[in-house]
Amino acid sequence: MAINKGFLNFSILRKFAMALSGLFLVIFLLQHLTINLTSVFSSDAFNSLSHFMGTNPLVQFLLQPILAFGVFFHLSMGLVLEIKNRNARPIKYAYSKPEENSSWMSRNMIITGVMIMLFLGLHFYDFWFPELKLKFIDGIWNNETRYFIELQHKFHDPIRVALYVLSFVFLSLHLMHGFQSAFQSIGFRNKSYTPFIKKLSSIYAIVVPFGFVCIAIYHFLAQ
Amino acid sequence: MNLTLKIWRQKEAKASGSMETYKVSEISEHMSFLEMMDVLNEQLINEGKEPIAFDHDCREGICGSCSMYINGEPHGPDRGVTTCQLHMRKFKDGDTIHIEPWRAASFPVIKDLVVDRSAFDRIIQSGGYVSVNTSGNSQDANAIPIPKEDADNAFDAATCIGCGACVAACKNSSAMLFVSAKVSQLALLPQGQVERKERVLSMVDQMDTEGFGNCSNTGACEIECPKGISLDNIARMNRELLSAKI
Structure with missing residues (x-):
């Protein structure tokens, strides 16, 4: 009986979970940008905020594992859905005009998603893995002034800055469709709110990645 | 108008198909797309060749039988119409038109342009x-x-x-x-x-x-x-x- 099937055994509910994890990451990105923005205006404010996020037990041992799971779930479920979708059309059309009925962003979420995944690898290599080593292997938790210096050091390399900028272009393209699509997946669609959500989605998809790009370029030029 | 048609031909479900090229001439712009296909099939029958299999029934946009992927879009370039309601005036003299069956693992091809829905x-x-x-x-x-x-x-x-x-x-x-x-x-x-x-x-x-x-x-x-x-x-x-x- 269909009613006894597990939650994630329904294609629609897999998409529902995908949408929720995506919206969670959207909120996280906003928080990340807010803290990063302080680095442009005050190194002390950036250091104290980063130190709080890096040492607060609630953030470290509750929110960070939830975030890690959210990222892992969103990526792995995205790949699972992509495989299922490809299997649904084993023979492609010889001649097709998908641009007549849908946007490039909506059709290529897997490409932009994989590019973001590769960027996350670089980002973890740059910041998260050294952070884990410092705290959990070297046992250094009290250095409150290192965060701003580490940030500046990473954005010294023009190639790294270019990679960051390119990655945020992919993030923007991903968000352009993903943000508003998540609301459709959870069934939130009506004549009053949907136009607003679509506008908000476009604004968010441009402003947030652009903010990260500006911060990276600012620190590169400031050195 | 004179047209070049590139159409998916497949003998049966298990056969491997391919795109074949046909020429049709003196097609009226007032014809429906399916009438143009009828003209092509008459031509093929007169030449002693196998006509192209395609689904059709009411030919007035109600039954949902006709199912052709025309020039990269289901039911062709027009909006809000089925293939049987698509008229040849949507095409120009000398055009090449690509015609394929619906493509989906759940809609296997039975023959030519006919799929199992x-x-x-x-x-x-x-x-x-x-x-x-x-x-x-x-x-x-x-x-x-x-x-x-x-x-x-x-x-x-x-x-x-x-x-x-x-x-x-x-x-x-x-x-x-x-x-x-x-x-x-x-x-x-x-x-x-x-x-x-x-x-x-x-x-x-x-x-x-x-x-x-x-x-x-x-x-x-x-x-x-x-x-x-x-x-x-x-x-x-x-x-x-x-x-x-x-």
């Missing part, structure tokens, strides 16, 4: 109905008051002819627009309330079993649907399923 039938059989006692004592449906908006939305959903253009247009071969229209037309009406939860669970379960892909919300299905079925129905089905499951 019985997956849709099995989805309907799984729950797309209202169980009514037909002993003669049934209440007249028109005697039950229904809000105008619900009646309109249910009617709009019910205009789905099950042609499969949504599946053909979707990059994932998703059947969400079709299934959501069938779920919606009953979920919106009082007669559909009794089996509401079981219906959406069973129909989505059958849709998944048939191997259709997931919905990526590209909106291609809505744009290519000859009956203009709205994405609102997909959002409604998502709500219906979540509500039924929890």
